[in-house]
Amino acid sequence: MGSEINGQFDSHKTLQALVWYAAVTLLCRAHVDIETKMNQKAEVGSNATLRCVLRKPHDIIQVTWQKKTSSSPENVATYQKNSSKVQNPYRGRLDITGTSLDDTAITFWGVRIQDTGCYKCLFNTFPAGSLGKDTCLTVYEPLRISVSYSLSEGHLMANCSASGWPRPTITWLGLENQSKKTEEEVSDLNGTVLVTSHLYINNSESLVGQNLTCSASSMDEDKISSVKVEGKWSHSVPVAVSVVCVVILLVVILIVVCWRRHKKKQSGL
Numbered sequence: 001m002g003s004e005i006n007g008q009f010d011s012h013k014t015l016q017a018l019v020w021y022a023a024v025t026l027l028c029r030a031h032v033d034i035e036t037k038m039n040q041k042a043e044v045g046s047n048a049t050l051r052c053v054l055r056k057p058h059d060i061i062q063v064t065w066q067k068k069t070s071s072s073p074e075n076v077a078t079y080q081k082n083s084s085k086v087q088n089p090y091r092g093r094l095d096i097t098g099t100s101l102d103d104t105a106i107t108f109w110g111v112r113i114q115d116t117g118c119y120k121c122l123f124n125t126f127p128a129g130s131l132g133k134d135t136c137l138t139v140y141e142p143l144r145i146s147v148s149y150s151l152s153e154g155h156l157m158a159n160c161s162a163s164g165w166p167r168p169t170i171t172w173l174g175l176e177n178q179s180k181k182t183e184e185e186v187s188d189l190n191g192t193v194l195v196t197s198h199l200y201i202n203n204s205e206s207l208v209g210q211n212l213t214c215s216a217s218s219m220d221e222d223k224i225s226s227v228k229v230e231g232k233w234s235h236s237v238p239v240a241v242s243v244v245c246v247v248i249l250l251v252v253i254l255i256v257v258c259w260r261r262h263k264k265k266q267s268g269l
Contacts, residue, residue, distance in 0.1 A: 034133040036121065042111045044141045044165065044190060051098060051105040052121035052133060060101040064122040068134070073120065077106055113139050113165050113191030141165035141192045143218045147225045156204035156229070162216035163194040170197040173213040173224075205231065 035053045042048035054060070062080045066073040077086045077096050084096050098105030102123075108115055116139045122132040143164040150157050158175070162168035170183070180200040187193050197214065201207065213226035 034121070034123070034131060036133050036135045038134070039136050039138065041138045041140060042108075044113060044139055044192070045110050047107060047109055048111045048115070048137060048139075049097060049105055049107045050119055050121075050135050050137060051103075052123075052135065053104075054102040054123050054131065058102070058123065058125040058128060058131070060123050060125050062124040063101055063104045064124065065104070065106050066120045066122065068118045068120060076119065079104075108137075111137075111139050113141070115139050138219075139165070140219055141190075143168060143216060143221045143223050145214070145216045145223045145225045147212060147214050147227050149212055149227060149229065151204060151231075154202070154204055156199075156201040156207060158199040158201070158212045158214075159196060160199075160214035160216070160225070161194060161196045162218070162223075163192055164216075164218040164221075165192050166219050167193045168195050168216045168218040170195055171215050171217075172197065172199060173215060175199055175201070175212070204229070 033054060033056045035055055036051060040048065040050070050065075062078060064078045065076040067076050068074075075087050076090055077084070077094065079085070079096055079099060081101065084099070086094055086096065093109050095107050095109070096105070097107040104121055104123075106119075116137060118134050118136040120132045120134050122130050124130050141164045143162065145160070145162045145168075147158065147160045149159065158172075160170050160172065162170050167185070172181070182198045182200075183195065184198075185193055185195045195216075199212075207229045208231035209229065211226040211228050213224060215222060215224045217223075
């Protein structure tokens, strides 16, 4: 009796293993049959096309594009031989640009940061069922950086601003340990983030003639910007020299004029 139960149990496990193996094999084969670019990047405002090609012949009934979300997939567009439909959130800014059932593509016109994510192309076939593969889109805003400073009563405030997407990270080079740092960020309507880092330095005289340098990074991009600190004396010295030169010139002219007048008087006598 025990051997019969064990035999049935082993048969059940073997059947489960075969079903699991068949499912995995079918899934892997479906991924191999579909050709797509796994990861793409697009600048904000540019056009981006996602494409899938089903290499092996199948009887395709319908093609569906979905965006993967944390809860459930969101339908983007579907089409059959004689009809197509783009869902409301994408209507007017996305088109089905590859209408062959085995070579499908969707194009974003003026891509937005919110379009970042992974999308799945699904080929609904008969009798094999649904065959799909993921392709991911990363939307970015180019990194921009600037640095400035202001002096007030011996105190210096340095400002480094960086904008872009993904959110830029700012680092001050060589100044982190001798100053107080604050940071703020603002997002505009299209999702671009402006990050501004402020450094407050009490002893600004030690920085006169040196460079304030900050770096910013966003995704795979890094940029550095710097500005030279000029003390108030840098403007007053040239002015003082100019004033002295003018005074000396006036004195020389006055001496020459007086000398000529004196000479004329002597010759008149």
